[in-house]
Amino acid sequence: MSDEISRLARGTLLPSFAGATAPRWLLDELERGLGGVTLFALNGNVPNTEALAALTAEMRKVGDPLIGIDEEGGDVTRLGGHAVPSPYPGNAALGAADDVELTRRVYRSLGAELVEVGVNLNFAPSVDVNTADDNPVIGTRAFGSDPRLVARHAVAAVTGTQEAGVAACAKHFPGHGATVEDSHLGVPIVDADLDLLERRELVPFRAAITAGVQAVMTAHLNLPTITDGVPATLSAAVITGLLRERLGYRGVIVTDALDMRGASGEIGIPEAAVRALAAGADLLCMGPREQEDSVRATLAAIEEAVRSGRLPLERLADAAERTGAVRRWLAGHSPAAVDRSAGLEAARRAVRITGELPSWDDAPLVVELAATGNIAVGPTPWGLGPFAPETVPAEGTAAEAVTLLERATGRGLVVVLRDAHRHTGQRALATALLAARPDAVLVEMGLPVWQPEGAVHLATYGAADANARAAAELLGLTPA
The missing domain is CATH 3.40.50 (Rossmann fold)
Structure with a gap:
């Protein structure tokens, strides 16, 4: 039983690492069933595309990892290693152009570039409805402030990404667009009841789910009328109640980075990981600094939570089944062709x-x-x-x-x-x-x-x- 708990616990983790080659500890963990990794340009994981392709190939020799990255195009881009801006405009420009077929082309081409370097899980698109002009973290990352416009482009972005053979991840559930605080630094408040959420924030997520999005990422938000002060990432009312039951989502749920103060500032990453899993999350994005020591501590916390009865073993088994379904989905897709001309066309029209x-x-x-x-x-x-x-x-x-x-x-x-x-x-x-x-x-x-x-x-x-x-x-x- 102990080995089974350890294997299932590992399968929920998406840690990070430093450098352009996989460290020995990471390769060992991948052999033991680690869920995958999150790549960060700031960690030196992306010195260039050739090195990134070699890195992902190295990891695949020892396991079948989900390899995730934040490649939204536009202002949030990682493939250039923070040294080169993206050849694709971001969501605000795509929303301004308001041509869903063009959005689909842009995301399909972006997905094709990810496939070329061995990335199979993209933490995009952002489907937040940006209703706060002073939003410090969304802004141009959103398609716009109209829920219906955001919804139709969410469908196009998800479709284009997944046509390229990359799992798309709609974020940041239940919606980060009405905040004026950065969840990297605190716990933003979304002062919206369920009725307002249904008319605004949830509209694009419903559309993305209908389009077959493979993953949804949670946000570290406080919705007082729903979470009662608990960040959404750690809230069963949001993950299980809203996303699973109300919206009927059956795919993988990924947390935003747990190192962010909005998730773990008061309790630490290992405890945040346990609470997120108990709330219904399947994969834990740990953050750029969360590497070998953090993996060990988090595994120990999850295993202890299972043994003590705080976290049902069935919850980990459920997460493993969902991530396994994504892997099976990935195996059945062929890559698309890169088409950077779509990016410039969209930028011109915006x-x-x-x-x-x-x-x-x-x-x-x-x-x-x-x-x-x-x-x-x-x-x-x-x-x-x-x-x-x-x-x-x-x-x-x-x-x-x-x-x-x-x-x-x-x-x-x-x-x-x-x-x-x-x-x-x-x-x-x-x-x-x-x-x-x-x-x-x-x-x-x-x-x-x-x-x-x-x-x-x-x-x-x-x-x-x-x-x-x-x-x-x-x-x-x-x-x-």
Whole structure:
């Protein structure tokens, strides 16, 4: 019985590791039935696609792991190792274009690229309905704020991903779009009763489930009227009550990373793992720092919970059956072809222009304002720099305007923003520049919530390479 408990417990874990080669401890755990791994660019798992393909092949020599990654395209991309922006626009741009067949093509091509490097589980798409403009963690990761629009693109994204032979994972259940706090740092509150959830957050998840999504990821959210202060990831009322019983979902349920404060900040990862499993989760994404020692401690906690009766052995057996079904599904699919042209086409169709773009005899000065990202986005480069002869960085203070205006004397001026509605400094500097140069063009590469009246404004709905190329084409920019 002890061996059976250990085997089933291992099968629920998706830990991480450091480097571009699998450490010995990980290979040993895979041989013993470890569920799989989560890859993180910040851990050095993705130095390049060739190395990643070799890494996944190495792991498959000793087991049959689920190999997961956060590859949403757009602002949340891992395949470039945080060094190269994505060739695919993210969900906000796809929602702006609002062509479900194009969304399906983009996700099918993205899935084909994952298959080429041996990844079989993609923690995407985000099907959150982004109703909070100041949402610090979703934003351009959402298709939009209309539940019906999000739902139809959720279906297209799931279908495209799975046509490529990769298991899609709709996230973040029951919906992270109405929050103004990052669950990496705390437990966000979603002040919505069941009726509102049914009309808003749950609409895209129902659609994704109907489309046959292979996995659903939980969020570390507090829904006071439902969870009574317990994060959704640890709540049977959410996982079993809402997702399993009310929505009728029968596939794999994956937790968001358990190292996030929203899940384990008060209780630690081993205890969070036990509670998530008891609530109905099947796979535990542990987080980028949760490696060998954390695996040992978590296994011990799960095994003790089974022996003490806190966690029924049947619950682990149920999780194993669901993950086994995903593996069988994966074995029956053939890969699709990569089609990066779909990404640029979508980015071009997403651009929205307010006012009339000027033409310049000489290349304009491009000023790029600093914008802090969130933990999910990471340090991936962004902006028009690769496409402009001269780009000047700015921190985002009105005091910088004098120097920048001097540099732009006698030529055009382009000011690049990213979620200006969330950055006081960006708005202050942009306003100061526009006061002196009303002919300046504002390029918003986040959500276009803030648009100064009368300004020429170009919105890309994302900061991926495809978004930047589409904007550069319209502005007539060419690298020096």
